[in-house]
Amino acid sequence: MNAEARNDSSPALTRRLALLLPAALAACARPAAAQRGLPDFADLAERVLPAVVSIQVTSRETAPDSRGTPFERGRRGQLVQGAGSGFIIEPSGVVVTNGHVVGNATRVTVTTQDGTDYPARVMGVDELTDIALLRITPRGPLSAVSLGVSANMRVGQWVMAAGNPFGLGGSITSGIISARGRDIGQGPFDDFIQTDAPINPGNSGGPLFSMAGEVIGINTAIYSPSGASAGIGFAVPSDLARPVIEALIRGGRVERGWLGVSVADADEQGRGRRGALIMGVERGSPAARAGLRQGDLVTALNGEAVATSRALVRGVAGLPPGETVRLTLTRGGRSQEVAVQIGRRPNDS
Known part of the structure:
Protein backbone atom coordinates (compact mmCIF):
# COMPACT_ATOMS: atom_id res chain seq x y z
CA MET A 1 0.00 0.00 0.00
CA ASN A 2 2.80 2.42 0.85
CA ALA A 3 4.62 1.67 -2.40
CA GLU A 4 1.47 2.29 -4.42
CA ALA A 5 0.91 5.64 -2.68
CA ARG A 6 4.48 6.79 -3.33
CA ASN A 7 4.23 5.92 -7.02
CA ASP A 8 0.77 7.38 -7.58
CA SER A 9 1.00 9.84 -10.47
CA SER A 10 -2.63 9.89 -11.43
CA PRO A 11 -4.14 12.99 -13.09
CA ALA A 12 -6.39 13.50 -10.05
CA LEU A 13 -3.40 13.72 -7.71
CA THR A 14 -1.65 16.11 -10.10
CA ARG A 15 -4.70 18.38 -10.08
CA ARG A 16 -4.84 18.32 -6.25
CA LEU A 17 -1.17 19.29 -6.03
CA ALA A 18 -1.71 22.10 -8.53
CA LEU A 19 -4.57 23.45 -6.42
CA LEU A 20 -2.58 23.21 -3.20
CA LEU A 21 0.51 24.91 -4.57
CA PRO A 22 -0.84 28.50 -4.68
CA ALA A 23 -2.24 28.11 -1.18
CA ALA A 24 1.12 26.86 0.08
CA LEU A 25 2.94 29.76 -1.56
CA ALA A 26 0.51 32.22 0.00
CA ALA A 27 1.08 30.69 3.44
CA CYS A 28 4.85 31.07 3.01
CA ALA A 29 4.40 34.69 2.00
CA ARG A 30 2.39 35.63 5.09
CA PRO A 31 5.38 36.04 7.49
CA ALA A 32 7.14 38.31 4.98
CA ALA A 33 4.01 40.38 4.58
CA ALA A 34 3.62 40.57 8.34
CA GLN A 35 7.20 41.75 8.65
CA ARG A 36 6.37 44.69 6.42
CA GLY A 37 4.39 46.03 9.39
CA LEU A 38 7.58 46.30 11.48
CA PRO A 39 9.53 49.56 11.46
CA ASP A 40 12.27 50.11 8.90
CA PHE A 41 15.23 51.79 10.58
CA ALA A 42 17.18 52.52 7.38
CA ASP A 43 16.00 56.11 6.90
CA LEU A 44 16.36 56.86 10.61
CA ALA A 45 19.90 55.46 10.70
CA GLU A 46 20.93 57.41 7.60
CA ARG A 47 19.62 60.62 9.14
CA VAL A 48 21.13 60.39 12.64
CA LEU A 49 24.33 58.32 12.34
CA PRO A 50 26.45 61.29 11.13
CA ALA A 51 25.99 62.77 14.63
CA VAL A 52 27.06 59.58 16.46
CA VAL A 53 30.75 59.34 17.36
CA SER A 54 33.23 56.78 18.63
CA ILE A 55 35.46 57.71 21.54
CA GLN A 56 38.94 56.37 22.29
CA VAL A 57 40.39 57.08 25.72
CA THR A 58 43.79 56.72 27.31
CA SER A 59 43.53 56.90 31.08
CA ARG A 60 45.09 55.78 34.32
CA GLU A 61 42.46 53.98 36.37
CA THR A 62 42.74 54.37 40.12
CA ALA A 63 39.55 52.59 41.12
CA PRO A 64 37.12 50.16 39.53
CA ASP A 65 33.93 51.59 38.05
CA SER A 66 30.94 49.29 38.36
CA ARG A 67 29.04 51.11 35.64
CA GLY A 68 31.48 50.25 32.88
CA THR A 69 32.60 46.90 31.61
CA PRO A 70 36.11 45.43 31.56
CA PHE A 71 36.33 46.43 27.89
CA GLU A 72 35.63 50.04 28.79
CA ARG A 73 37.52 50.25 32.08
CA GLY A 74 40.75 48.43 31.45
CA ARG A 75 42.84 47.32 34.44
CA ARG A 76 43.07 49.04 37.76
CA GLY A 77 46.08 51.24 38.34
CA GLN A 78 47.48 50.90 34.82
CA LEU A 79 47.60 53.17 31.81
CA VAL A 80 44.88 51.66 29.68
CA GLN A 81 43.02 52.13 26.44
CA GLY A 82 39.25 52.28 26.43
CA ALA A 83 36.46 52.83 23.95
CA GLY A 84 33.01 54.33 24.19
CA SER A 85 30.38 56.23 22.28
CA GLY A 86 28.83 59.66 22.18
CA PHE A 87 26.75 62.03 20.10
CA ILE A 88 27.12 65.58 18.86
CA ILE A 89 24.63 67.89 20.56
CA GLU A 90 25.89 71.17 19.05
CA PRO A 91 27.25 71.61 15.51
CA SER A 92 30.17 73.62 16.90
CA GLY A 93 31.60 70.43 18.40
CA VAL A 94 29.97 69.64 21.77
CA VAL A 95 29.77 65.89 22.36
CA VAL A 96 27.73 64.09 25.03
CA THR A 97 28.99 60.83 26.53
CA ASN A 98 29.14 58.98 29.87
CA GLY A 99 31.34 60.12 32.72
CA HIS A 100 32.71 56.62 33.20
CA VAL A 101 33.83 56.54 29.55
CA VAL A 102 36.26 59.45 29.96
CA GLY A 103 37.16 58.53 33.56
CA ASN A 104 40.60 59.83 34.52
CA ALA A 105 41.46 60.44 30.89
CA THR A 106 44.89 61.67 29.91
CA ARG A 107 43.90 61.70 26.24
CA VAL A 108 40.53 61.56 24.49
CA THR A 109 39.97 61.18 20.76
CA VAL A 110 36.60 61.53 19.05
CA THR A 111 36.04 59.86 15.68
CA THR A 112 33.12 60.96 13.51
CA GLN A 113 31.27 58.72 11.09
CA ASP A 114 33.40 59.87 8.15
CA GLY A 115 36.53 58.59 9.93
CA THR A 116 37.91 61.97 11.00
CA ASP A 117 39.76 61.97 14.34
CA TYR A 118 39.55 64.97 16.65
CA PRO A 119 41.44 65.52 19.92
CA ALA A 120 38.83 66.25 22.58
CA ARG A 121 38.81 68.28 25.79
CA VAL A 122 36.61 67.28 28.74
CA MET A 123 34.29 70.24 29.40
CA GLY A 124 32.77 68.78 32.53
CA VAL A 125 31.54 65.64 34.25
CA ASP A 126 28.54 65.09 36.50
CA GLU A 127 29.23 61.93 38.48
CA LEU A 128 25.74 61.65 39.96
CA THR A 129 24.14 61.18 36.54
CA ASP A 130 27.28 59.78 34.83
CA ILE A 131 27.14 62.41 32.09
CA ALA A 132 30.16 64.11 30.53
CA LEU A 133 30.64 66.72 27.82
CA LEU A 134 33.55 66.86 25.39
CA ARG A 135 34.64 69.70 23.12
CA ILE A 136 36.19 69.16 19.71
CA THR A 137 37.19 71.79 17.14
CA PRO A 138 35.92 70.90 13.66
CA ARG A 139 36.72 72.76 10.49
CA GLY A 140 33.05 73.45 9.90
CA PRO A 141 29.61 72.75 11.41
CA LEU A 142 28.98 69.10 12.25
CA SER A 143 25.80 67.07 12.07
CA ALA A 144 24.01 67.20 15.42
CA VAL A 145 20.98 65.61 17.04
CA SER A 146 18.57 67.01 19.60
CA LEU A 147 17.19 65.73 22.87
CA GLY A 148 13.59 64.57 22.89
CA VAL A 149 11.13 64.36 25.78
CA SER A 150 11.63 61.01 27.46
CA ALA A 151 8.45 61.47 29.53
CA ASN A 152 6.46 61.06 26.31
CA MET A 153 7.91 57.61 25.64
CA ARG A 154 5.84 54.56 26.54
CA VAL A 155 6.73 51.00 27.41
CA GLY A 156 6.58 48.95 24.21
CA GLN A 157 7.61 51.73 21.81
CA TRP A 158 10.39 51.10 19.30
CA VAL A 159 13.83 52.61 19.88
CA MET A 160 17.21 52.45 18.14
CA ALA A 161 20.58 52.39 19.92
CA ALA A 162 23.71 53.62 18.16
CA GLY A 163 27.35 53.50 19.15
CA ASN A 164 30.73 51.82 19.05
CA PRO A 165 30.30 48.24 20.37
CA PHE A 166 33.61 46.48 21.07
CA GLY A 167 35.38 49.32 19.25
CA LEU A 168 34.00 48.23 15.88
CA GLY A 169 32.74 51.69 14.98
CA GLY A 170 29.31 53.05 14.12
CA SER A 171 26.65 50.38 14.63
CA ILE A 172 22.94 50.35 15.34
CA THR A 173 20.59 47.95 17.11
CA SER A 174 16.86 48.11 17.64
CA GLY A 175 14.35 47.08 20.25
CA ILE A 176 11.64 48.45 22.47
CA ILE A 177 11.38 50.26 25.77
CA SER A 178 11.04 47.43 28.26
CA ALA A 179 10.46 49.49 31.41
CA ARG A 180 10.86 52.98 32.84
CA GLY A 181 11.98 54.39 36.16
CA ARG A 182 14.49 51.63 36.89
CA ASP A 183 16.63 51.96 40.03
CA ILE A 184 19.81 49.90 39.56
CA GLY A 185 21.62 51.07 42.68
CA GLN A 186 24.00 53.55 41.04
CA GLY A 187 22.93 56.64 42.98
CA PRO A 188 20.14 58.93 44.19
CA PHE A 189 19.18 59.93 40.64
CA ASP A 190 18.59 56.46 39.22
CA ASP A 191 15.63 56.74 36.87
CA PHE A 192 16.77 54.60 33.96
CA ILE A 193 14.97 53.62 30.78
CA GLN A 194 15.29 49.86 30.29
CA THR A 195 15.51 48.58 26.72
CA ASP A 196 16.02 45.25 24.99
CA ALA A 197 17.88 46.91 22.10
CA PRO A 198 21.27 45.14 22.29
CA ILE A 199 23.83 47.30 24.10
CA ASN A 200 27.37 45.97 24.39
CA PRO A 201 30.71 47.12 25.82
CA GLY A 202 31.69 50.25 23.93
CA ASN A 203 28.09 51.44 23.56
CA SER A 204 28.27 53.48 26.78
CA GLY A 205 27.58 57.16 26.13
CA GLY A 206 25.81 56.50 22.85
CA PRO A 207 22.31 57.72 22.06
CA LEU A 208 19.02 55.85 22.32
CA PHE A 209 16.78 57.27 19.58
CA SER A 210 13.04 57.49 19.27
CA MET A 211 11.56 56.74 15.86
CA ALA A 212 11.36 60.52 15.36
CA GLY A 213 15.16 60.69 15.48
CA GLU A 214 15.37 62.40 18.86
CA VAL A 215 17.71 61.26 21.65
CA ILE A 216 15.47 60.06 24.47
CA GLY A 217 18.22 58.31 26.43
CA ILE A 218 21.98 57.96 26.91
CA ASN A 219 23.05 54.31 26.98
CA THR A 220 24.89 53.76 30.24
CA ALA A 221 24.81 50.23 31.65
CA ILE A 222 23.84 46.65 30.95
CA TYR A 223 22.78 43.75 33.12
CA SER A 224 24.62 40.65 31.96
CA PRO A 225 26.35 37.67 33.55
CA SER A 226 28.73 37.48 30.56
CA GLY A 227 29.49 41.17 30.08
CA ALA A 228 27.80 41.23 26.67
CA SER A 229 24.20 42.06 25.82
CA ALA A 230 21.58 39.91 27.51
CA GLY A 231 18.68 42.05 26.34
CA ILE A 232 18.66 44.26 29.45
CA GLY A 233 20.21 47.66 28.91
CA PHE A 234 19.76 50.95 30.73
CA ALA A 235 19.79 54.54 29.47
CA VAL A 236 19.72 57.87 31.31
CA PRO A 237 16.45 59.52 30.24
CA SER A 238 16.80 62.72 28.26
CA ASP A 239 14.62 64.65 30.70
CA LEU A 240 17.16 63.95 33.46
CA ALA A 241 20.13 64.62 31.18
CA ARG A 242 18.92 67.90 29.67
CA PRO A 243 19.45 70.25 32.66
CA VAL A 244 22.79 68.56 33.40
CA ILE A 245 23.99 69.08 29.82
CA GLU A 246 22.81 72.69 29.85
CA ALA A 247 24.61 73.35 33.15
CA LEU A 248 27.85 71.76 31.92
CA ILE A 249 27.74 73.85 28.75
CA ARG A 250 27.22 77.03 30.79
CA GLY A 251 29.82 76.54 33.47
CA GLY A 252 31.37 73.11 33.46
CA ARG A 253 29.66 71.96 36.66
CA VAL A 254 26.22 71.19 38.03
CA GLU A 255 24.93 72.93 41.14
CA ARG A 256 22.18 71.12 43.01
Whole structure:
Protein backbone atom coordinates (compact mmCIF):
# COMPACT_ATOMS: atom_id res chain seq x y z
CA MET A 1 0.00 0.00 0.00
CA ASN A 2 2.80 2.42 0.85
CA ALA A 3 4.62 1.67 -2.40
CA GLU A 4 1.47 2.29 -4.42
CA ALA A 5 0.91 5.64 -2.68
CA ARG A 6 4.48 6.79 -3.33
CA ASN A 7 4.23 5.92 -7.02
CA ASP A 8 0.77 7.38 -7.58
CA SER A 9 1.00 9.84 -10.47
CA SER A 10 -2.63 9.89 -11.43
CA PRO A 11 -4.14 12.99 -13.09
CA ALA A 12 -6.39 13.50 -10.05
CA LEU A 13 -3.40 13.72 -7.71
CA THR A 14 -1.65 16.11 -10.10
CA ARG A 15 -4.70 18.38 -10.08
CA ARG A 16 -4.84 18.32 -6.25
CA LEU A 17 -1.17 19.29 -6.03
CA ALA A 18 -1.71 22.10 -8.53
CA LEU A 19 -4.57 23.45 -6.42
CA LEU A 20 -2.58 23.21 -3.20
CA LEU A 21 0.51 24.91 -4.57
CA PRO A 22 -0.84 28.50 -4.68
CA ALA A 23 -2.24 28.11 -1.18
CA ALA A 24 1.12 26.86 0.08
CA LEU A 25 2.94 29.76 -1.56
CA ALA A 26 0.51 32.22 0.00
CA ALA A 27 1.08 30.69 3.44
CA CYS A 28 4.85 31.07 3.01
CA ALA A 29 4.40 34.69 2.00
CA ARG A 30 2.39 35.63 5.09
CA PRO A 31 5.38 36.04 7.49
CA ALA A 32 7.14 38.31 4.98
CA ALA A 33 4.01 40.38 4.58
CA ALA A 34 3.62 40.57 8.34
CA GLN A 35 7.20 41.75 8.65
CA ARG A 36 6.37 44.69 6.42
CA GLY A 37 4.39 46.03 9.39
CA LEU A 38 7.58 46.30 11.48
CA PRO A 39 9.53 49.56 11.46
CA ASP A 40 12.27 50.11 8.90
CA PHE A 41 15.23 51.79 10.58
CA ALA A 42 17.18 52.52 7.38
CA ASP A 43 16.00 56.11 6.90
CA LEU A 44 16.36 56.86 10.61
CA ALA A 45 19.90 55.46 10.70
CA GLU A 46 20.93 57.41 7.60
CA ARG A 47 19.62 60.62 9.14
CA VAL A 48 21.13 60.39 12.64
CA LEU A 49 24.33 58.32 12.34
CA PRO A 50 26.45 61.29 11.13
CA ALA A 51 25.99 62.77 14.63
CA VAL A 52 27.06 59.58 16.46
CA VAL A 53 30.75 59.34 17.36
CA SER A 54 33.23 56.78 18.63
CA ILE A 55 35.46 57.71 21.54
CA GLN A 56 38.94 56.37 22.29
CA VAL A 57 40.39 57.08 25.72
CA THR A 58 43.79 56.72 27.31
CA SER A 59 43.53 56.90 31.08
CA ARG A 60 45.09 55.78 34.32
CA GLU A 61 42.46 53.98 36.37
CA THR A 62 42.74 54.37 40.12
CA ALA A 63 39.55 52.59 41.12
CA PRO A 64 37.12 50.16 39.53
CA ASP A 65 33.93 51.59 38.05
CA SER A 66 30.94 49.29 38.36
CA ARG A 67 29.04 51.11 35.64
CA GLY A 68 31.48 50.25 32.88
CA THR A 69 32.60 46.90 31.61
CA PRO A 70 36.11 45.43 31.56
CA PHE A 71 36.33 46.43 27.89
CA GLU A 72 35.63 50.04 28.79
CA ARG A 73 37.52 50.25 32.08
CA GLY A 74 40.75 48.43 31.45
CA ARG A 75 42.84 47.32 34.44
CA ARG A 76 43.07 49.04 37.76
CA GLY A 77 46.08 51.24 38.34
CA GLN A 78 47.48 50.90 34.82
CA LEU A 79 47.60 53.17 31.81
CA VAL A 80 44.88 51.66 29.68
CA GLN A 81 43.02 52.13 26.44
CA GLY A 82 39.25 52.28 26.43
CA ALA A 83 36.46 52.83 23.95
CA GLY A 84 33.01 54.33 24.19
CA SER A 85 30.38 56.23 22.28
CA GLY A 86 28.83 59.66 22.18
CA PHE A 87 26.75 62.03 20.10
CA ILE A 88 27.12 65.58 18.86
CA ILE A 89 24.63 67.89 20.56
CA GLU A 90 25.89 71.17 19.05
CA PRO A 91 27.25 71.61 15.51
CA SER A 92 30.17 73.62 16.90
CA GLY A 93 31.60 70.43 18.40
CA VAL A 94 29.97 69.64 21.77
CA VAL A 95 29.77 65.89 22.36
CA VAL A 96 27.73 64.09 25.03
CA THR A 97 28.99 60.83 26.53
CA ASN A 98 29.14 58.98 29.87
CA GLY A 99 31.34 60.12 32.72
CA HIS A 100 32.71 56.62 33.20
CA VAL A 101 33.83 56.54 29.55
CA VAL A 102 36.26 59.45 29.96
CA GLY A 103 37.16 58.53 33.56
CA ASN A 104 40.60 59.83 34.52
CA ALA A 105 41.46 60.44 30.89
CA THR A 106 44.89 61.67 29.91
CA ARG A 107 43.90 61.70 26.24
CA VAL A 108 40.53 61.56 24.49
CA THR A 109 39.97 61.18 20.76
CA VAL A 110 36.60 61.53 19.05
CA THR A 111 36.04 59.86 15.68
CA THR A 112 33.12 60.96 13.51
CA GLN A 113 31.27 58.72 11.09
CA ASP A 114 33.40 59.87 8.15
CA GLY A 115 36.53 58.59 9.93
CA THR A 116 37.91 61.97 11.00
CA ASP A 117 39.76 61.97 14.34
CA TYR A 118 39.55 64.97 16.65
CA PRO A 119 41.44 65.52 19.92
CA ALA A 120 38.83 66.25 22.58
CA ARG A 121 38.81 68.28 25.79
CA VAL A 122 36.61 67.28 28.74
CA MET A 123 34.29 70.24 29.40
CA GLY A 124 32.77 68.78 32.53
CA VAL A 125 31.54 65.64 34.25
CA ASP A 126 28.54 65.09 36.50
CA GLU A 127 29.23 61.93 38.48
CA LEU A 128 25.74 61.65 39.96
CA THR A 129 24.14 61.18 36.54
CA ASP A 130 27.28 59.78 34.83
CA ILE A 131 27.14 62.41 32.09
CA ALA A 132 30.16 64.11 30.53
CA LEU A 133 30.64 66.72 27.82
CA LEU A 134 33.55 66.86 25.39
CA ARG A 135 34.64 69.70 23.12
CA ILE A 136 36.19 69.16 19.71
CA THR A 137 37.19 71.79 17.14
CA PRO A 138 35.92 70.90 13.66
CA ARG A 139 36.72 72.76 10.49
CA GLY A 140 33.05 73.45 9.90
CA PRO A 141 29.61 72.75 11.41
CA LEU A 142 28.98 69.10 12.25
CA SER A 143 25.80 67.07 12.07
CA ALA A 144 24.01 67.20 15.42
CA VAL A 145 20.98 65.61 17.04
CA SER A 146 18.57 67.01 19.60
CA LEU A 147 17.19 65.73 22.87
CA GLY A 148 13.59 64.57 22.89
CA VAL A 149 11.13 64.36 25.78
CA SER A 150 11.63 61.01 27.46
CA ALA A 151 8.45 61.47 29.53
CA ASN A 152 6.46 61.06 26.31
CA MET A 153 7.91 57.61 25.64
CA ARG A 154 5.84 54.56 26.54
CA VAL A 155 6.73 51.00 27.41
CA GLY A 156 6.58 48.95 24.21
CA GLN A 157 7.61 51.73 21.81
CA TRP A 158 10.39 51.10 19.30
CA VAL A 159 13.83 52.61 19.88
CA MET A 160 17.21 52.45 18.14
CA ALA A 161 20.58 52.39 19.92
CA ALA A 162 23.71 53.62 18.16
CA GLY A 163 27.35 53.50 19.15
CA ASN A 164 30.73 51.82 19.05
CA PRO A 165 30.30 48.24 20.37
CA PHE A 166 33.61 46.48 21.07
CA GLY A 167 35.38 49.32 19.25
CA LEU A 168 34.00 48.23 15.88
CA GLY A 169 32.74 51.69 14.98
CA GLY A 170 29.31 53.05 14.12
CA SER A 171 26.65 50.38 14.63
CA ILE A 172 22.94 50.35 15.34
CA THR A 173 20.59 47.95 17.11
CA SER A 174 16.86 48.11 17.64
CA GLY A 175 14.35 47.08 20.25
CA ILE A 176 11.64 48.45 22.47
CA ILE A 177 11.38 50.26 25.77
CA SER A 178 11.04 47.43 28.26
CA ALA A 179 10.46 49.49 31.41
CA ARG A 180 10.86 52.98 32.84
CA GLY A 181 11.98 54.39 36.16
CA ARG A 182 14.49 51.63 36.89
CA ASP A 183 16.63 51.96 40.03
CA ILE A 184 19.81 49.90 39.56
CA GLY A 185 21.62 51.07 42.68
CA GLN A 186 24.00 53.55 41.04
CA GLY A 187 22.93 56.64 42.98
CA PRO A 188 20.14 58.93 44.19
CA PHE A 189 19.18 59.93 40.64
CA ASP A 190 18.59 56.46 39.22
CA ASP A 191 15.63 56.74 36.87
CA PHE A 192 16.77 54.60 33.96
CA ILE A 193 14.97 53.62 30.78
CA GLN A 194 15.29 49.86 30.29
CA THR A 195 15.51 48.58 26.72
CA ASP A 196 16.02 45.25 24.99
CA ALA A 197 17.88 46.91 22.10
CA PRO A 198 21.27 45.14 22.29
CA ILE A 199 23.83 47.30 24.10
CA ASN A 200 27.37 45.97 24.39
CA PRO A 201 30.71 47.12 25.82
CA GLY A 202 31.69 50.25 23.93
CA ASN A 203 28.09 51.44 23.56
CA SER A 204 28.27 53.48 26.78
CA GLY A 205 27.58 57.16 26.13
CA GLY A 206 25.81 56.50 22.85
CA PRO A 207 22.31 57.72 22.06
CA LEU A 208 19.02 55.85 22.32
CA PHE A 209 16.78 57.27 19.58
CA SER A 210 13.04 57.49 19.27
CA MET A 211 11.56 56.74 15.86
CA ALA A 212 11.36 60.52 15.36
CA GLY A 213 15.16 60.69 15.48
CA GLU A 214 15.37 62.40 18.86
CA VAL A 215 17.71 61.26 21.65
CA ILE A 216 15.47 60.06 24.47
CA GLY A 217 18.22 58.31 26.43
CA ILE A 218 21.98 57.96 26.91
CA ASN A 219 23.05 54.31 26.98
CA THR A 220 24.89 53.76 30.24
CA ALA A 221 24.81 50.23 31.65
CA ILE A 222 23.84 46.65 30.95
CA TYR A 223 22.78 43.75 33.12
CA SER A 224 24.62 40.65 31.96
CA PRO A 225 26.35 37.67 33.55
CA SER A 226 28.73 37.48 30.56
CA GLY A 227 29.49 41.17 30.08
CA ALA A 228 27.80 41.23 26.67
CA SER A 229 24.20 42.06 25.82
CA ALA A 230 21.58 39.91 27.51
CA GLY A 231 18.68 42.05 26.34
CA ILE A 232 18.66 44.26 29.45
CA GLY A 233 20.21 47.66 28.91
CA PHE A 234 19.76 50.95 30.73
CA ALA A 235 19.79 54.54 29.47
CA VAL A 236 19.72 57.87 31.31
CA PRO A 237 16.45 59.52 30.24
CA SER A 238 16.80 62.72 28.26
CA ASP A 239 14.62 64.65 30.70
CA LEU A 240 17.16 63.95 33.46
CA ALA A 241 20.13 64.62 31.18
CA ARG A 242 18.92 67.90 29.67
CA PRO A 243 19.45 70.25 32.66
CA VAL A 244 22.79 68.56 33.40
CA ILE A 245 23.99 69.08 29.82
CA GLU A 246 22.81 72.69 29.85
CA ALA A 247 24.61 73.35 33.15
CA LEU A 248 27.85 71.76 31.92
CA ILE A 249 27.74 73.85 28.75
CA ARG A 250 27.22 77.03 30.79
CA GLY A 251 29.82 76.54 33.47
CA GLY A 252 31.37 73.11 33.46
CA ARG A 253 29.66 71.96 36.66
CA VAL A 254 26.22 71.19 38.03
CA GLU A 255 24.93 72.93 41.14
CA ARG A 256 22.18 71.12 43.01
CA GLY A 257 19.89 72.03 45.83
CA TRP A 258 20.46 70.50 49.29
CA LEU A 259 18.46 70.19 52.51
CA GLY A 260 20.94 68.38 54.74
CA VAL A 261 18.75 65.50 55.89
CA SER A 262 18.87 61.73 55.70
CA VAL A 263 15.55 60.26 54.66
CA ALA A 264 13.75 56.95 54.21
CA ASP A 265 10.47 55.85 52.64
CA ALA A 266 7.70 56.19 55.20
CA ASP A 267 5.84 53.08 54.04
CA GLU A 268 8.99 51.02 54.61
CA GLN A 269 9.17 52.30 58.18
CA GLY A 270 5.68 51.08 59.00
CA ARG A 271 4.08 54.53 59.07
CA GLY A 272 1.05 53.43 57.07
CA ARG A 273 1.28 56.34 54.63
CA ARG A 274 3.54 57.56 51.87
CA GLY A 275 6.16 60.28 52.12
CA ALA A 276 9.79 60.94 53.03
CA LEU A 277 10.56 60.28 56.68
CA ILE A 278 13.42 62.38 58.09
CA MET A 279 15.84 60.07 59.87
CA GLY A 280 18.47 62.68 60.70
CA VAL A 281 19.29 66.38 60.30
CA GLU A 282 22.83 67.65 59.72
CA ARG A 283 24.01 70.35 62.10
CA GLY A 284 24.13 73.78 60.47
CA SER A 285 22.27 72.59 57.37
CA PRO A 286 19.36 74.40 55.67
CA ALA A 287 17.00 71.86 57.26
CA ALA A 288 18.42 72.53 60.73
CA ARG A 289 18.09 76.30 60.30
CA ALA A 290 14.45 75.84 59.24
CA GLY A 291 13.69 73.76 62.33
CA LEU A 292 13.14 70.37 60.69
CA ARG A 293 13.41 67.43 63.08
CA GLN A 294 14.04 63.74 63.08
CA GLY A 295 10.68 61.97 62.71
CA ASP A 296 9.08 64.65 60.51
CA LEU A 297 7.19 63.16 57.58
CA VAL A 298 7.52 65.26 54.41
CA THR A 299 4.49 64.78 52.16
CA ALA A 300 4.77 67.66 49.66
CA LEU A 301 7.31 70.03 48.11
CA ASN A 302 5.90 73.36 46.92
CA GLY A 303 2.44 71.79 46.91
CA GLU A 304 3.43 68.71 44.85
CA ALA A 305 3.03 65.38 46.57
CA VAL A 306 6.18 63.59 47.74
CA ALA A 307 5.59 59.84 47.81
CA THR A 308 9.12 58.56 48.45
CA SER A 309 12.46 59.66 49.87
CA ARG A 310 13.96 59.49 46.37
CA ALA A 311 11.27 61.90 45.12
CA LEU A 312 12.24 64.41 47.81
CA VAL A 313 15.96 64.13 47.04
CA ARG A 314 15.37 64.58 43.30
CA GLY A 315 12.91 67.42 43.81
CA VAL A 316 15.28 69.39 46.03
CA ALA A 317 18.31 68.63 43.86
CA GLY A 318 16.53 70.08 40.85
CA LEU A 319 16.12 73.46 42.56
CA PRO A 320 18.73 76.25 42.40
CA PRO A 321 20.65 76.88 45.62
CA GLY A 322 19.28 79.91 47.46
CA GLU A 323 15.65 79.33 46.48
CA THR A 324 13.10 79.19 49.29
CA VAL A 325 10.70 76.25 49.11
CA ARG A 326 7.62 75.21 51.03
CA LEU A 327 7.64 71.77 52.65
CA THR A 328 4.40 70.17 53.83
CA LEU A 329 5.06 67.80 56.70
CA THR A 330 3.38 65.88 59.46
CA ARG A 331 4.74 66.26 62.99
CA GLY A 332 3.10 64.74 66.02
CA GLY A 333 0.05 63.82 63.98
CA ARG A 334 -0.51 67.38 62.78
CA SER A 335 0.13 68.78 59.30
CA GLN A 336 2.09 72.01 58.89
CA GLU A 337 4.15 73.92 56.34
CA VAL A 338 7.75 75.00 56.76
CA ALA A 339 9.73 77.41 54.57
CA VAL A 340 13.29 76.29 53.84
CA GLN A 341 16.01 78.12 51.93
CA ILE A 342 17.76 75.51 49.80
CA GLY A 343 21.53 75.24 50.14
CA ARG A 344 24.20 74.03 47.70
CA ARG A 345 24.94 70.32 47.68
CA PRO A 346 28.43 70.05 49.26
CA ASN A 347 29.92 67.51 46.84
CA ASP A 348 29.14 69.83 43.94
CA SER A 349 31.18 72.70 45.38
